[in-house]
Amino acid sequence: DAKTTQPTSMDCAEGRAANLPCNHSTISGNEYVYWYRQIHSQGPQYIIHGLKNNETNEMASLIITEDRKSSTLILPHATLRDTAVYYCIVSPMNYGGSQGNLIFGKGTKLSVKP
Amino acid sequence: DTGVSQNPRHKITKRGQNVTFRCDPISEHNRLYWYRQTLGQGPEFLTYFQNEAQLEKSRLLSDRFSAERPKGSFSTLEIQRTEQGDSAMYLCASSLYEAFFGQGTRLTVV
Numbered sequence: 001d002a003k004t005t006q007p008t009s010m011d012c013a014e015g016r017a018a019n020l021p022c023n024h025s026t027i028s029g030n031e032y033v034y035w036y037r038q039i040h041s042q043g044p045q046y047i048i049h050g051l052k053n054n055e056t057n058e059m060a061s062l063i064i065t066e067d068r069k070s071s072t073l074i075l076p077h078a079t080l081r082d083t084a085v086y087y088c089i090v091s092p093m094n095y096g097g098s099q100g101n102l103i104f105g106k107g108t109k110l111s112v113k114p
Numbered sequence: 115d116t117g118v119s120q121n122p123r124h125k126i127t128k129r130g131q132n133v134t135f136r137c138d139p140i141s142e143h144n145r146l147y148w149y150r151q152t153l154g155q156g157p158e159f160l161t162y163f164q165n166e167a168q169l170e171k172s173r174l175l176s177d178r179f180s181a182e183r184p185k186g187s188f189s190t191l192e193i194q195r196t197e198q199g200d201s202a203m204y205l206c207a208s209s210l211y212e213a214f215f216g217q218g219t220r221l222t223v224v
Contacts, residue, residue, distance in 0.1 A: 002156070015176060034212070036215075040179075042207050042217055042218075043118075043207075043216050043217045043218050044157065044205070044207075044215045045215070046212045046214055046215075049212065061180035075134065085156075086152065101147065101159050101162060102147075102159065102213065103157030103159065104149075104157045104158070105156055106154075106155065106156055107156055
């Protein structure tokens with residue numbers, strides 16, 4: 001079973017920041033937080049991951065609480081193309097740096113509206 | 115290299131027939147994963163390979179399912195004696211660090 005809890009759905013106005021929460025209260029010390037998204041009928045797309053520090057890349061920012069029990073994915077200026085299901089996953093990093101198997105939940109369906 | 119490639123994209127088969135899907139990972143990615151996804155659900159892990167070795171199988175992978183990754187490059191997933199419950203999207207991913215997914219093969223068993 002997935003070790004994360006996410007809201008089923010969220011709406012966001014185009015151009016505004018989308019803040020997607022995720023609870024992972026049973027996360028282990030060696031587990032990373034990964035975010036993927038899946039646009040309808042496509043394969044999941046990697047967004048970002050982190051261990052305990054906040055992370056930012058060209059797609060999004062990841063804010064992880066100090067106790068690591070929750071995190072928030074931030075899309076700073078949502079567009080209509082960001083409409084997708086967003087998955088928050090916790091998974092260990094394997095020897096050599098490769099991520100472990102991903103256990104997906106049902107994710108959050110984000111709808112960006114004009 | 116344009117990413118993980120899966121073929122075919124769509125497959126319709128009659129119940130009881132065997133089907134085989136192919137996955138070509140991103141070059142130099144040593145790990146390859148297979149997932150299955152049904153409507154409204156997140157992807158479910160089936161199995162993964164480290165190079166040519168199959169290291170883990172999910173309990174979802176019944177004895178009708180078999181996966182291979184000869185020479186640690188492309189992989190095939192075969193389903194024998196297909197059942198209607200096998201209808202799903204079959205996703206392949208590869209990783210060196212983060213996993214990148216292909217677009218999937220949608221199987222419909224009629």
